[in-house]
């Protein structure tokens with residue numbers, strides 16, 4: 005192989021100091037044009053669910069309401085993931101600009117950054133940045149204002165409706181949907197909620213135009229993506245790569261030569277075994293049937309020394325604790341999956357009990373109230389089905 | 398705005414208004430979808446996921462209680478996918494549950510049990526999680542037992558306490574596997590703001606919240622040779638007891654109730670309605686006295702508005718939430734406690750039994766009454782005035798235990814004295830009833846004429862509206878009440894503590910000029926009390942209400958002050974309203990409590 009390295013991109017992290025001209029240029033255009041640019045760029049939410057960003061803004065712009073909000077989701081609770089932290093500390097002005105433009109086109113006057121509790125150390129820098137940004141907005145005669153809200157620490161508060169509840173001073177529990185945030189979000193008002201990275205991308209789209217973004221990636225997955233690479237790799241860290249590579253290429257670049265599996269998308273994502281590396285494309289259509297995958301971008305590499313039973317056990321431990329506990333399939337289901345694989349491992353239940361657990365995981369996927377419970381089946385089924393022996397012996 | 402939406406449910410076409418949920422639409426065509434966290438009186442939670450249904454073409458199932466219909470939907474409530482998922486939900490809930498039904502207080506009256514028998518949850522289910530859990534059973538309260546091991550975390554109780562009662566005594570604590578329903582700092586229920594109203598019990602689908610039962614002690618007393626057991630029955634019991642014994646909501650079973658109590662072996666079967674009439678005399682006079690002090694003597698210390706005091710949940714609520722208004726609460730005891738104090742004094746003497754040998758039992762629609770009877774203030778006879786309080790539900794259980802075929806019992810009459818009542822005493826059981834009863838009497842005391850309402854029915858204070866106001870103008874009063882001439886008596890009625898809070902906030906803000914406020918802690922008044930048959934909902938409460946007003950109209954005497962036994966009681970024992978004996982036996986005081 006000539007060059008095993010994937011091309012590193014620098015779209016998100018490039019420290020461009022031209023916020024003023026980007027804002028000026030964008031503010032001078034019609035709202036419809038701005039939204040259409042975003043739609044044609046093909047940008048999809050980087051927070052996990054992959055909802056088309058332009059459409060989200062349009063729905064909120066069309067929603068009736070005198071009060072609207074823009075919220076930047078910086079809760080980043082996925083273990084081993086810290087891309088949003090990097091973006092907020094290196095290029096916060098891009099995120100702020102994205103929020104202000106969003107406010108402009110949707111009619112929102114107020115923006116919040118929901119900052120993960122553990123990221124409180126970013127506050128001083130961030131507030132300074134916001135102050136500067138407000139001055140710039142004043143100069144441009146824009147009344148949009150941004151405030152930071154520090155989260156409580158629970159993983160589930162990254163889920164958009166639980167995040168609103170938490171901001172409203174209530175217990176962080178996901179709401180029923182519909183209604184969706186675009187019509188009824190924070191304080192029941194139309195709200196755009198976007199991931200940090202998503203907002204940073206909008207900056208590039210408004211600066212360079214949608215075509216440049218379109219040129220990157222494949223089919224339904226356009227642009228670049230910031231990945232958090234961790235696990236058995238000589239080069240852990242944050243990487244901005246083009247969407248659409250195969251997992252094989254990724255492993256060739258980042259693996260340690262002995263990669264057995266890769267967990268794409270963190271605890272709520274899918275585990276891909278070696279034999280499927282070549283066929284798996286990183287991007288939205290590569291995520292099997294996945295939807296609602298929290299905090300996209302986590303790539304965890306496992307080499308052959310790892311016990312996949314332990315990997316799954318860790319994930320289930322995480323869910324058993326981090327479920328908000330509200331709905332039956334998730335609260336009780338996660339406990340059953342965890343105790344279930346333990347019982348099989350110890351020989352207290354026969355290996356056929358795994359089939360009952362797979363059925364349960366499928367039920368959780370179709371009945372749970374929010375993305376957390378719905379996506380437990382992703383890692384559970386992909387690990388149990390691909391590494392059955394390791395579950396039993 | 399409301400458009401009509403067309404869809405099919407189990408292939409049956411149905412058209413409903415926009416915004417209707419799938420569950421409601423299904424009900425319209427008589428398709429029953431099982432539910433657990435859903436309750437008609439509460440906002441939708443959508444957390445049990447038992448009500449999931451399949452939408453043709455959709456990958457995920459939909460929670461029918463939370464999902465509004467949309468045009469062209471094809472819903473299958475009983476597809477294999479929906480069934481399997483639903484069964485999983487029940488299996489999961491049972492796995493997290495200490496399911497020892499045969500020892501459980503709710504055995505036979507439990508929504509989880511019903512569903513698990515319907516779906517035949519076999520033996521080879523999931524792993525029993527109870528051995529892995531810590532749970533507490535709180536039985537320190539005189540009214541309520543909270544057993545976490547029976548809780549399915551549907552949050553109906555939390556919503557009841559927050560929405561209907563605005564108390565917030567119960568809240569969700571912790572997350573994940575440890576998530577549970579808790580109190581402030583996990584203190585026992587009796588140490589927190591809980592008012593013992595029992596509304597949460599009425600809506601708990603399982604045995605996690607139940608009344609503390611005293612059935613066995615009552616059986617023991619009944620069978621004690623030296624004891625004379627006196628029983629009193631609250632107004633709202635007679636229009637609801639039938640429900641717990643297989644009858645339809647809204648049947649009046651007063652005669653059967655008396656007959657059943659006699660069969661059970663109670664020595665004297667008497668009526669709380671009698672002391673309801675007595676309450677009206679004492680409280681009505683208290684109101685008039687306060688009005689006189691305010692209007693004639695210009696006494697700056699007199700406190701108005703006067704509020705009623707017969708609902709112990711309300712009393713505890715105001716002690717916690719508005720302690721600065723305790724002097725506004727009528728000092729008149731509730732009918733139950735007036736009865737208790739008389740039972741071991743006046744009545745004991747009448748029947749020539751030593752008071753220490755009288756056991757005083759009351760049958761109440763209420764769980765807070767258990768707590769009220771336990772209050773240290775309630776011992777003015779020198780003994781515990783009311784020894785045991787049983788709810789309507791507990792009485793039904795005793796009747797079943799005794800093998801009595803309730804429906805076929807012949808009607809029977811209360812014993813005398815303290816068994817006679819007026820229609821005014823009966824309507825104490827409905828929201829607005831105390832107000833109406835008080836007005837029937839007070840107006841007549843002041844003017845010498847009957848209240849100017851057709852058939853004595855003061856309809857403006859009736860109904861299910863949360864807060865109701867009425868104004869009665871006093872014209873041409875008797876000479877000694879001349880100072881009330883032209884006065885517009887401003888009255889307010891509220892039921893459910895959320896509404897009570899609204900009213901008190903308004904009083905505090907000074908935006909209302911009420912003279913007299915009736916407050917009942919429970920929705921609908923006592924007939925919707927925390928000790929009444931389960932289930933409860935607005936429709937059932939309305940049927941009970943209608944029954945109460947029918948009972949009133951059927952009574953030959955409609956006004957408290959015309960109750961001949963009450964008149965006799967004053968003549969032979971109390972001498973006069975607000976007199977010395979009244980003060981000792983029939984009035985009480987309150988105490989401020991902390992706010993959490």
Ligand SMILES: Cc1cc2nc3c(=O)[nH]c(=O)nc-3n(C[C@H](O)[C@H](O)[C@H](O)COP(=O)(O)O)c2cc1C
Nearest residue numbers: 049050051077079080081162164198199202375376
């Ligand atoms: C359990 C759970 C946790 C989540 N945590 C985050 C998070 O930390 N950050 C984030 O941006 N989105 C998170 N999401 C996704 C959000 O609900 C939401 O989809 C996202 O913020 C939308 O932004 P986007 O469209 O830009 O991706 C989470 C979702 C779930 C179900």
Ligand code: SF4
Nearest residue numbers: 328330331334374377
């Ligand atoms: S799926 Fe889990 S996290 Fe989401 S609402 Fe249900 S219990 Fe809470």
Ligand code: SF4
Nearest residue numbers: 497498501507603604
């Ligand atoms: S709460 Fe219901 S299911 Fe549970 S033990 Fe009691 S009767 Fe059985």
Ligand code: SF4
Nearest residue numbers: 558591592594595597
């Ligand atoms: S008894 Fe009443 S006040 Fe107490 S927890 Fe239940 S609903 Fe709340």
Ligand code: SF4
Nearest residue numbers: 548549551552554601
């Ligand atoms: S105590 Fe009863 S009502 Fe409350 S959550 Fe538990 S089961 Fe539901």
Ligand code: FES
Nearest residue numbers: 434443445446462
């Ligand atoms: S009844 Fe619908 S989710 Fe519980």
